Amino acid sequence: MTATHAPQAHSTKYAWAAGLMVFAAVMLTILGVLDVFRGIMAIAQDEVFLATRNYVFEFDLTGWGWIHLVLGAVAVIVSIGLYQAATWARVAGVAIAGLVIISNFLSLPYYPVWSVIMIAMSGFIIWALCVARKEDLA
Template structure:
């Protein structure tokens, strides 16, 4: 009788973690897609961006555009790996989300509100990928490891 009570709680725990992986995959896909659009806007030198004087990390707007475009493309590709529950995508997703945070922090004066939104979004991605233990609903590892 005890086994029937512990199994659903254990399954619910792993289902919750798997749900977080899907959440992270969707959020990383959206962050990547928005990074691609932001990169294209910056490369085209759209009037949406603000130019700030005397900023320590001041770079050319086109340069920031290429950085955001590259990170966005990699983030979208990694999100496909997360949808497939690949272990490499989990670790790479954490790294890409961290790089997205750094890039948005450094380009904060150019598009402040959006940079803050993407930083928070990337923080949730890192949190979701760190909570997920990489196991399926039954508790078996999804990356081919033996239990």
């Protein structure tokens, strides 16, 4: 690569990394808001949830509601930091998305299709936050 192509390569990497950060921020915001709504539905004992017997990780539906509500609220707060490309927000975003995967896996019998969708969204968020390198953003 010659010296004349170096600035263009850097700008392409920057655009790609910045685009992934915005993608992760938007997805984490959506995931957080949807998780907050899911938490509110569970706390209100909405009838969209399935009742299963003898589930190993069985919590009261209200308990699952509070877990999803808190994770969703934290996800929205972390996504605000992602819009500013803060390093702490990238680390926290991966952690929150990982916790959302775990909580949705454990609450799978209560709302199976939605849990699988949230797990997939969280996987994309983790991918986007881990692929964009700090030096590409600078």
